[in-house]
Amino acid sequence: MKISTKGRYALRLMIDLAQHDAGEYISLKEISGRQEISVKYLEQIVILLAKAGFLRSVRGPQGGYKLAKPPQEYKVGDILRLTEGSLAPVACLEHEPNECARYGECPTIAFWQGLAKVVNNYVDGITLQDLVPSSQDNYMI
Numbered sequence: 001m002k003i004s005t006k007g008r009y010a011l012r013l014m015i016d017l018a019q020h021d022a023g024e025y026i027s028l029k030e031i032s033g034r035q036e037i038s039v040k041y042l043e044q045i046v047i048l049l050a051k052a053g054f055l056r057s058v059r060g061p062q063g064g065y066k067l068a069k070p071p072q073e074y075k076v077g078d079i080l081r082l083t084e085g086s087l088a089p090v091a092c093l094e095h096e097p098n099e100c101a102r103y104g105e106c107p108t109i110a111f112w113q114g115l116a117k118v119v120n121n122y123v124d125g126i127t128l129q130d131l132v133p134s135s136q137d138n139y140m141i
Helices: 004-020 028-035 039-051 074-086 107-124
Strands: 053-058 064-068
Touching: 004 028, 004 039, 004 074, 028 039, 028 064, 039 053, 039 064, 039 074, 074 107
Parallel strands: none
Antiparallel strands: 053 064
């Protein structure tokens, strides 16, 4: 599994908003400067995040973005699934029930299911708050 720049930048954007939350909306220009990500690319990402209800936004000169919920209420897995789609290591695990014609006789399916479980448990066990640099328990990605 390889996480694209969209997934990585979405996570950085969300961490930036959590880290710099002073109750006011933060402009994409500010985030862009701190994260060294183009405003144009951030615009694509915030549309996705706002549509999913992860962000609140206000237009205009005092506008910008902020988290819709406290950072501890966001699972890293939810952010990555929103931007990346399924985190399944193989295509046959992307749908329930499994539609693979070889599912019943596949000698590797248990391995892939175990890997998917480990990945999902890991990303769902870490919150956005855990990744904020000022946090006491900081996980490294």
